[in-house]
Amino acid sequence: MGGDDFFAQTVLSSVATPGDAMRSVQEAQEGDVLGNYQLERLLGEGSMGRVYQARHVRLGRQVALKVLRPQHAQDSGFVRRFFQEARSVNQINHEHIVEIFDFVEEPQRGQVYCVMELLRGQSLSSLLKEEPLSLERIQRIGVQVCAALGAAHAVSVVHRDVKPDNLFLVHRSGQQDFVKVLDFGVAKILTSEGTGNTLDGTIIGTPTYMAPEQAAGLPVDHRADIYAVGNLLYEMLAGQPPFQAPAFGQLVVQIITQPPPPLPARLASGESMPPALAELVLRCLAKEPEARPQRLEEVTTALLTLGRNTPARAAPAEPDEEEDIPTRRTLMRPDAWWLHPRLPLLVGGMALAMLAGAVAWNGLEPLLQPAPVQAVVEAPVAPVTLTVRTVPEGARVVRADTGEALGVTPLVKELPRSEAPLGLRVEMAGYASQERQVRLDSHAVLEVPLAKVKQAPPSPTPAKAAPRKEVKRDALIDPFAQ
Structure with a gap:
């Protein structure tokens, strides 16, 4: 649309005529100008309204305009719900939610629309x-x-x-x-x-x-x-x-x-x-x-974490069926000493030796002592990896139990494996703190979206008192002076 056409459109829109009143309740069409935006192309429509590709007539910026249907623009309930959408989106303020720049309501012209980012x-x-x-x-x-x-x-x-x-x-x-x-x-x-x-x-x-x-x-x-x-x-x-x-x-x-x-x-x-x-x-x-x-x-x-393999725990080794020596676990059982397969031979041999006197006490004593139990050294438990991501990045991750700072997001940190859940607190200036619990029995990944905290409006600055006039003691004071 040229400059003269836009000027004429602006002048005509400022004059209330019966034809304009009839047009104000009609559906917006491609080429129409709503406020500062000219509708270029219809992108889609639904029961409540239509979405147009539009361009700011002075700045040239392309946006999407979601225009409420005229019959709904006269309904306060629909308008309230329409406004609620803009309010909700701006309250969330998240990169994965379409951004709404403005909400415009012109009831005298039957026009209610939202100005949104144009997505391609x-x-x-x-x-x-x-x-x-x-x-x-x-x-x-x-x-x-x-x-x-x-x-x-x-x-x-x-x-x-x-x-x-x-x-x-x-x-x-x-x-x-x-x-x-x-x-x-x-x-x-x-x-x-x-x-x-x-x-x-x-x-x-x-x-x-x-x-x-x-x-x-x-x-x-x-x-x-x-x-x-x-x-x-x-x-x-x-x-x-x-x-x-x-x-x-x-x-x-x-x-x-x-x-x-x-x-x-x-x-x-x-x-x-x-x-x-x-x-x-x-x-x-x-x-x-x-x-x-x-x-x-x-x-x-x-x-x-889908598809990640958690570390498999080693299964206990099966005892050899031909092996007839006692296992450590059997020896450590106080009630299983009599289960040893060689116990009858051992006792019989000891009795014969004692009767024959062929074996001295000091040679027999080791047989009577319990077999030494070798210490079982468990393999060190492999640590797990904790990954914490936030939107936006740069948040501080702190252990809720000790207050220990683990780092700043995006955070990837190895921690000891544990069955008990670990409490975490995610903090960032200007955003509400979030608390999460995570189990560290396997590798864990947390995605924590952060919501902005509304700042209280600054208190008004008190007006400075007017400077007092300097009065000379020796001068005459005029009571009518301003």
Whole structure:
């Protein structure tokens, strides 16, 4: 659009006419100017609105505009939910969640829209239709989704609509399959009492990907998103969601009452299905929230450690059947001395020697002494490797029990093997501290998303008192002087 056209458009938009009033309630179209942005191309649409590629008319910066449909722009409930999405996303502030720059509401023109970062790539749903995913790509995508949702849960936000359509894959800094989680339009913000701003009994989300409690209209918490992650992993592994039905009622019955079908023995890529991964997916898809992993960090750790071989413990050596000498373990048993196979011969020989006097006491004494027990020196236990990653990097990792600083993320450190869980505290200036527990009976990996702490607004600086006028004692004072 040229400068004259833009000027004319601006002038016409400032004049209220019946034609403009009619146009204000129509759907936005390519070429329209909303605020400072001209709509260039329709990228997608849903029941609530449309998403356009747009360009700032003065700066030239390209963005994505999510425009609420005119009939919904007049509904305060839809507008509130639309604004809630922008608020939720900015509250989370995570690299794997689409960034929203601005929320604009112009009720007199029937226009409500969000200004978002423009992503270039494809949705996970379109990728799944094009090619099967390797196990490595499934792990990489799953870990990033868990990191994004974990950051949302850290600030008490539940997405409630995690599905392949809402996961966008882009190339970022040479990294393939960099995940961006979209559409927090139905997100639920949990209060300290564990309830949100949605009435119980309201079914919100996409039916195929709902958790059982969500499909039943019951209250949901962050574990509904954990179920959705299991649903997502299942579809990437099997090529289809676990539950499908032609009617909504049939689908809800399946989700609430039926177990998911077994995962295939092999992925579509031809790789074998790791049993640990299949078990993890089924745990996430448990009907009861209490039976699922309770935190996404558990899912992340399981995905990152998938396929790693834990050090095998050496099996005790089997005794030789032909060997008739006593083992150390038998000699150390106080009640097993009589089990020795040569004991009758030994006792008989001793008796004959004593009767014949052929053996002196000092020669017989060693036979009566217990056989020396050789000390068993156990091989040193190999240490395990603890890996801690945070988003962003540079956080300090501290032992919760002793306060010992282990290092700064990304942290890779060898620690003694232990069956007892180790408590860790992750700290970073400007971010909320996170506490985690990790078992060190094998190599462990932790992914810890950090959430920014809102800074209190600075207290207003007290106004400086006006300098007092210097008064000379010998001078005349004018009482009317200003």
